[in-house]
Each structure stands twice: as structure tokens, then as C-alpha cells.
Amino acid sequence: MSSASARLLKLFEGHRLTPTQRRIAHCMVRRADDAPFLSSVELADLAGVSQPSVTRFAVALGFDGYPALRRHLRETEPGEGAETGPDGDPANGVNEYQQAVHAEIENLRHLAGLLADPAPVERAGALLAASRPLPVLGLRAAAAQAGGFAYFAAKVHPDVRLLTEGGSMLLDRIDGCVRAGATALLCFALPRHPRETVEALDHAREAGLTVVTVADSAFAPVARPGDLLLPAAVGTALAFDTACSPMMLGRVLLEAMCDGLPDAQARLEEFDARASERGLFAE
Structure with a gap:
């Protein structure tokens, strides 16, 4: 996984997104290097959603709109927020499906703690x-x-x-x-x-x-x-x-x-x- 993809996954983590918004998120992860430079119309076309859906997606992440989200992505330093694996090792080579499994393992660990x-x-x-x-x-x-x-x-x-x-x-x-x-x-x-x-x-x-x-x-x-x-x-x-x-x-x-x-x-x-x-x- 590239550092750009890892930064995007970190940005999306913990947000309650609709299936349409997750589709946009997955599209951005796949096009991580291009994401900071895509217009809302271009991103909507790539994800197969409407342009207003892209705007609502940005708002769901806590931004005023898509321009603010894109500005944030452009201003983020390349080395900032690098993702790590479940044992603290760099997440290079960990794809989004593996990332989902690791997140679910963490949920189970949290449940085990509650059951103490x-x-x-x-x-x-x-x-x-x-x-x-x-x-x-x-x-x-x-x-x-x-x-x-x-x-x-x-x-x-x-x-x-x-x-x-x-x-x-x-x-x-x-x-x-x-x-x-x-x-x-x-x-x-x-x-x-x-x-x-x-x-x-x-x-x-x-x-x-x-x-x-x-x-x-x-x-x-x-x-x-x-x-x-x-x-x-x-x-x-x-x-x-x-x-x-x-x-x-x-x-x-x-x-x-x-x-x-x-x-x-x-x-x-x-x-x-x-x-x-x-x-x-x-x-």
C-alpha cells in the first residue's frame, strides 16, 4: 500500500459513511496519487456517483465541501500519517481488504476487553x-x-x-x-x-x-x-x-x-x- 493510500484510509477511519460514500472513498484509495487533483465532477465519474454525492461525502468527513477536502489532501505532507500494521510495522504491501480484516480483529480485541x-x-x-x-x-x-x-x-x-x-x-x-x-x-x-x-x-x-x-x-x-x-x-x-x-x-x-x-x-x-x-x- 502506498503512503498516499494509507493517509486516505487514515482520514476515512472512524467515519460513518453510507455505501455510496464508501464507494467514493474506495475510488480515492485506488487513485490515491491523483485524488488531490481530481475535480468533484471527475471523482464522481470515476466512482460512478453523482456530483452532489461527492460534496456530501466531503461534508461527512468534516469538511465544508469538496474543495476543502481537496485542499487538505494537497497540503498533507507525503510522509505524514503513515499507516502501520497491527504490530506497529509499516503497512507497505497491506491492501484494503487486509486492512479491513485487521480492523475487524481490533474490534474483536475490544470486545474481549469488555467481556473481562x-x-x-x-x-x-x-x-x-x-x-x-x-x-x-x-x-x-x-x-x-x-x-x-x-x-x-x-x-x-x-x-x-x-x-x-x-x-x-x-x-x-x-x-x-x-x-x-x-x-x-x-x-x-x-x-x-x-x-x-x-x-x-x-x-x-x-x-x-x-x-x-x-x-x-x-x-x-x-x-x-x-x-x-x-x-x-x-x-x-x-x-x-x-x-x-x-x-x-x-x-x-x-x-x-x-x-x-x-x-x-x-x-x-x-x-x-x-x-x-x-x-x-x-x-
């Missing part, structure tokens, strides 16, 4: 284990995380109800869970946060459910006082977010929930026996 205090996860596991049924909510980008959790949770929890579709039926389904005896709701909330997720959680709280949320930040727009919020950062180095840390935290929550279900092991053994009888798996 297991009390919040243990409390969450107990709440989820005690809820009958257990609604698991995840809309749009978070649907995959909610689905993965619900798939495994159903092997040990007697009644897991997956909520991954918004619309007018969502609040009805939450009400149905409450009527059936639910006491807690698990939500996976990832950027960009759908307004429907915020509304669904407000409804769940009003209905008396304790909300446990896995979110990308403690300051996510879904957070409310009284919730049990467990943060797990997402990666932002690629065109679309990567969610290794939220997935890992979901598996940790499953482990903690199993500790609160006395018959969890028996249920797993029963499933394995039935799966073997049915020849469910190829191995």
Missing part, C-alpha cells in the same frame, strides 16, 4: 433464559444476526420467536409475545438503524418487556435508559459493514443463556440423537 467483566452478559443470559416466549428482533442489516441467534437458541430454549420483518404486523407480533408470557426481548441493532426498530423497541418497553440490545455502540439511537445494552463495534472499512463482533457477542449470549437453562444440555443431546436417526447431516 462478564456481569452484563450473565445478567442478559438470565433474562433471556427466563422469558417464555423469547422474541428476537433484528431488522434489515441486523436480520442475519437475529436469525443466527434464533436458530441456535431454538435448540435449547423452548419458545423462540424470530422477528425480522417490519411493517404493520411487527407490533402485533410483539403484543402476541407479551400475551403468551414474554418478559424480555433481545434486539440486534446495527447501522443504519431502521426507524421501525426504534419504534418496535419503544412499543416493547411500553408493553413491559425488558429490552436486551446488541448494538454497534452504547450511543446507538435505539438505546434507552433502563435497557441492558451490550456494545459490539462493526467494521466500516468496506462498502458494507462487517459484523464479526456482534455475531461473536451473540454466541457469547447464547452460552450465558444456556447457563440459565437447566435442561439445555439434555435438549442438545436429544437434538443430536434425532439428527442422527434422520441422517440430517452429511458427515
Whole structure:
């Protein structure tokens, strides 16, 4: 990776960019040597976006507009802000895909640090284990995380109800869970946060459910006082977010929930026996 590319990656790091804005960022990294001299129209053509998108991109980075961003790039000294690898070595030869993996590894390290205090996860596991049924909510980008959790949770929890579709039926389904005896709701909330997720959680709280949320930040727009919020950062180095840390935290929550279900092991053994009888798996 050239020093110019490394400086650009450093500039973009930590900013919440839309997929269109990330496309512009990736184009600039690929054309790092030319980037300080491209007009907004030229950059828009190269990235395949509109010229106003380039302006909004510059503003998202904290500049008054694209001219200010270009001026900043021109004024940056060639040796300034050189990127280093995860062990402090120069990042020469590390491409943008490897950079994204390194960033995700750092997110996992940060999660490991948070888990040094297991009390919040243990409390969450107990709440989820005690809820009958257990609604698991995840809309749009978070649907995959909610689905993965619900798939495994159903092997040990007697009644897991997956909520991954918004619309007018969502609040009805939450009400149905409450009527059936639910006491807690698990939500996976990832950027960009759908307004429907915020509304669904407000409804769940009003209905008396304790909300446990896995979110990308403690300051996510879904957070409310009284919730049990467990943060797990997402990666932002690629065109679309990567969610290794939220997935890992979901598996940790499953482990903690199993500790609160006395018959969890028996249920797993029963499933394995039935799966073997049915020849469910190829191995």
C-alpha cells in the first residue's frame, strides 16, 4: 500500500459513511496519487456517483465541501500519517481488504476487553433464559444476526420467536409475545438503524418487556435508559459493514443463556440423537 493510500484510509477511519460514500472513498484509495487533483465532477465519474454525492461525502468527513477536502489532501505532507500494521510495522504491501480484516480483529480485541467483566452478559443470559416466549428482533442489516441467534437458541430454549420483518404486523407480533408470557426481548441493532426498530423497541418497553440490545455502540439511537445494552463495534472499512463482533457477542449470549437453562444440555443431546436417526447431516 502506498503512503498516499494509507493517509486516505487514515482520514476515512472512524467515519460513518453510507455505501455510496464508501464507494467514493474506495475510488480515492485506488487513485490515491491523483485524488488531490481530481475535480468533484471527475471523482464522481470515476466512482460512478453523482456530483452532489461527492460534496456530501466531503461534508461527512468534516469538511465544508469538496474543495476543502481537496485542499487538505494537497497540503498533507507525503510522509505524514503513515499507516502501520497491527504490530506497529509499516503497512507497505497491506491492501484494503487486509486492512479491513485487521480492523475487524481490533474490534474483536475490544470486545474481549469488555467481556473481562462478564456481569452484563450473565445478567442478559438470565433474562433471556427466563422469558417464555423469547422474541428476537433484528431488522434489515441486523436480520442475519437475529436469525443466527434464533436458530441456535431454538435448540435449547423452548419458545423462540424470530422477528425480522417490519411493517404493520411487527407490533402485533410483539403484543402476541407479551400475551403468551414474554418478559424480555433481545434486539440486534446495527447501522443504519431502521426507524421501525426504534419504534418496535419503544412499543416493547411500553408493553413491559425488558429490552436486551446488541448494538454497534452504547450511543446507538435505539438505546434507552433502563435497557441492558451490550456494545459490539462493526467494521466500516468496506462498502458494507462487517459484523464479526456482534455475531461473536451473540454466541457469547447464547452460552450465558444456556447457563440459565437447566435442561439445555439434555435438549442438545436429544437434538443430536434425532439428527442422527434422520441422517440430517452429511458427515
